Amino acid sequence: MLKSLPLSEVYRLLEPGPVVLVATADKNKDNVMAMSWYTMMEFEPPLIGCVISGNDHTFDILKKTKECVIAVPTLGIAKKVVKAGNTSGRDIDKFKEIGFTAAKASRVKAPLVEECYANIECKMSDASLVGKYNFFILKAVKAWIDPKAKNPQTLHHLGKGIFMTSGKTVKIASKMK
Amino acid sequence: MLKSLPLSEVYRLLEPGPVVLVATADKNKDNVMAMSWYTMMEFEPPLIGCVISGNDHTFDILKKTKECVIAVPTLGIAKKVVKAGNTSGRDIDKFKEIGFTAAKASRVKAPLVEECYANIECKMSDASLVGKYNFFILKAVKAWIDPKAKNPQTLHHLGKGIFMTSGKTVKIASKMK
Numbered sequence: 342m343l344k345s346l347p348l349s350e351v352y353r354l355l356e357p358g359p360v361v362l363v364a365t366a367d368k369n370k371d372n373v374m375a376m377s378w379y380t381m382m383e384f385e386p387p388l389i390g391c392v393i394s395g396n397d398h399t400f401d402i403l404k405k406t407k408e409c410v411i412a413v414p415t416l417g418i419a420k421k422v423v424k425a426g427n428t429s430g431r432d433i434d435k436f437k438e439i440g441f442t443a444a445k446a447s448r449v450k451a452p453l454v455e456e457c458y459a460n461i462e463c464k465m466s467d468a469s470l471v472g473k474y475n476f477f478i479l480k481a482v483k484a485w486i487d488p489k490a491k492n493p494q495t496l497h498h499l500g501k502g503i504f505m506t507s508g509k510t511v512k513i514a515s516k517m518k
Numbered sequence: 519m520l521k522s523l524p525l526s527e528v529y530r531l532l533e534p535g536p537v538v539l540v541a542t543a544d545k546n547k548d549n550v551m552a553m554s555w556y557t558m559m560e561f562e563p564p565l566i567g568c569v570i571s572g573n574d575h576t577f578d579i580l581k582k583t584k585e586c587v588i589a590v591p592t593l594g595i596a597k598k599v600v601k602a603g604n605t606s607g608r609d610i611d612k613f614k615e616i617g618f619t620a621a622k623a624s625r626v627k628a629p630l631v632e633e634c635y636a637n638i639e640c641k642m643s644d645a646s647l648v649g650k651y652n653f654f655i656l657k658a659v660k661a662w663i664d665p666k667a668k669n670p671q672t673l674h675h676l677g678k679g680i681f682m683t684s685g686k687t688v689k690i691a692s693k694m695k
Contacts, residue, residue, distance in 0.1 A: 356674075356676070357554075377534075390653070474567075476567070501530075505685065511596060515604055517675070
C-alpha cells in the first residue's frame with residue numbers, strides 16, 4: 342500500500358534526476374509519457390518545472406486539464422517506460438497496451454501509476470512559459486510512496502535508450518537540505 | 519587532455535541529473551557552487567534552465583557577468599563538491615581553499631574545473647524569470663569532455679548530503695534521442 346509522503350520531502354525524489362512518467366486523464370482516457378527534462382524549483386510547496394514537447398499528446402491534455410501525476414519508475418519496469426516514451430496516446434491506450442495499472446489519486450483526476458514506487462499529484466502553477474519553451478511549472482499537492490521500496494533502482498537516461506541505474510549510496514556530512 | 523564535445527551531445531551529460539558545479543569569474547576571482555536544480559530545455563543549441571538561490575554569491579555574479587561553466591564532477595571529488603555547496607564565495611576563495619584547478623575556457627571568462635570529466639561553457643540566454651523564480655536560462659556555447667572517462671561515477675543528490683552514485687547501465691531499444 343502507498344503511504345503519504347510529506348510534501349517537504351518531494352525534492353528528494355526528483356533532485357537526483359530519474360526518468361519519470363507523467364500520467365494524465367482526458368475525459369475517461371488515461372495516458373502516460375516518459376520525461377527527463379524537469380527540475381525542482383521550490384521546496385515547499387514543491388514547484389516542478391518541466392519541458393513537454395508540443396508534439397506530445399500529454400502537452401495538449403496537460404494544457405487543457407491543468408493537472409497530472411508524476412510517477413517514479415524503477416529498473417523492473419524499464420521496458421514499459423521506454424514503450425511509454427516511444428508511443429503516443431493518440432494512437433494507443435498506453436495504460437492497457439503497455440500494462441500500467443491506474444489507481445485513484447486524491448487531489449487530481451489524473452491517475453497514480455501503481456507500478457511506480459512514488460507518485461506525486463500535481464496541478465498547474467504557471468503556464469506562462471508554455472508558449473516560448475513548452476515549459477510547465479507544476480505544484481505538487483500530494484505525494485505517495487511505497488514504504489517497502491528501499492534503495493529503489495531508478496533509471497537515469499543517458500540518451501539513445503541507454504539508462505544508468507542507481508548504484509551505491511554515499512553520505513557526506515553536509516549542511517544542505 | 520579535454521576533448522571538444524559536439525553541442526548536440528550535451529543533453530546526454532545533464533539529462534541523468536548529476537550534481538554539477540557552476541563556475542563563475544568576477545573580476546579576477548573565480549568561484550564555484552554545487553547545483554542540482556536544473557533541466558535541459560532544448561537539444562541544439564542546448565538550453566539549460568537552472569534555479570540558483572538569491573542568497574548564493576553565484577547568483578549575483580551570474581546576473582552581472584551573464585556567463586558560467588557547468589562542470590560535472592564524479593565520486594572521487596564528492597567531498598570537494600559538498601564543501602563547494604556548504605561554503606560561500608563571499609567568505610573564502612573556493613578554488614584555492616577547497617582545491618579545484620581553474621583552466622581557461624574558450625568562449626567565456628568563467629573557468630573550466632579541471633577535476634571534472636565534463637565542462638560546458640554557457641552564456642545567459644533568458645533572464646526574464648530570475649526575478650520570479652531565480653530561474654536562469656543558459657545556452658551552452660562550447661563543451662569539453664575527458665575522453666578517458668568511461669562510465670563516470672556521477673553523484674545524484676538524494677537530499678541531506680546523501681548521494682546515489684551511478685551503477686550499472688542498461689540499454690533498451692528505443693526511438694528516443
